[in-house]
Amino acid sequence: xxxxxxxxxxxxxxxxxxxxxxxxxxxxxxxxxxxxxxxxxxxxxxxxxxxxxxxxxxxxxxxxxxxxxxxxxxxxxxxxxxxxxxxxxxxxxxxxxxxxxxxxxxxxxxxxxxxxxxxxxxxxxxxxxxxxxxxxxxxxxxxxxxxxxxxxx
Numbered sequence: 001x002x003x004x005x006x007x008x009x010x011x012x013x014x015x016x017x018x019x020x021x022x023x024x025x026x027x028x029x030x031x032x033x034x035x036x037x038x039x040x041x042x043x044x045x046x047x048x049x050x051x052x053x054x055x056x057x058x059x060x061x062x063x064x065x066x067x068x069x070x071x072x073x074x075x076x077x078x079x080x081x082x083x084x085x086x087x088x089x090x091x092x093x094x095x096x097x098x099x100x101x102x103x104x105x106x107x108x109x110x111x112x113x114x115x116x117x118x119x120x121x122x123x124x125x126x127x128x129x130x131x132x133x134x135x136x137x138x139x140x141x142x143x144x145x146x147x148x149x150x151x152x153x
Contacts, residue, residue, distance in 0.1 A: 021080050021082055022081050023081075023083070024055055024082065025050060025054040025055055029044070029047060032047070035076055035079045035081050036075070036079045037075050037076060037079065038076065042068070045065055045066060046065055049065050054084075055083050056084070057083055057086070058077075058083050058093050059097050060083075062093075073093070074090070076088070
């Protein structure tokens with residue numbers, strides 16, 4: 001009898017743990033609000049960002065949703081939030097961040113190169129010259145007189 005009761009208790013705990021996991025890519029607003037630390041404002045931002053594209057990983061989630069950082073990601077993960085079925089791992093996030101940074105730094109370099117050539121073209125383009133505006137000089141105000149006093153500093 002005790003064995004059956006213990007088995008039932010373990011099965012209930014496992015089922016509860018399974019139900020507690022909430023994936024950010026499939027969760028409803030109510031499910032997101034059920035995660036401790038996520039309120040209506042944050043769940044709205046999550047759903048809005050998710051409309052443009054599903055979150056790839058935790059780094060993508062943190063980068064796209066304002067107000068979510070590493071500390072809150074740890075807390076959300078402890079509460080059962082997952083991204084593509086994965087809990088937040090600082091080591092995995094650091095690895096993904098390095099990959100993400102490397103990927104975006106190379107695209108930013110090509111963007112800078114393209115902007116540089118566009119700036120050069122704009123600088124060499126002929127534009128009509130306008131004569132400099134002549135400013136009327138206002139008389140300079142007299143300098144204030146030095147203060148006289150008996151105090152020694």
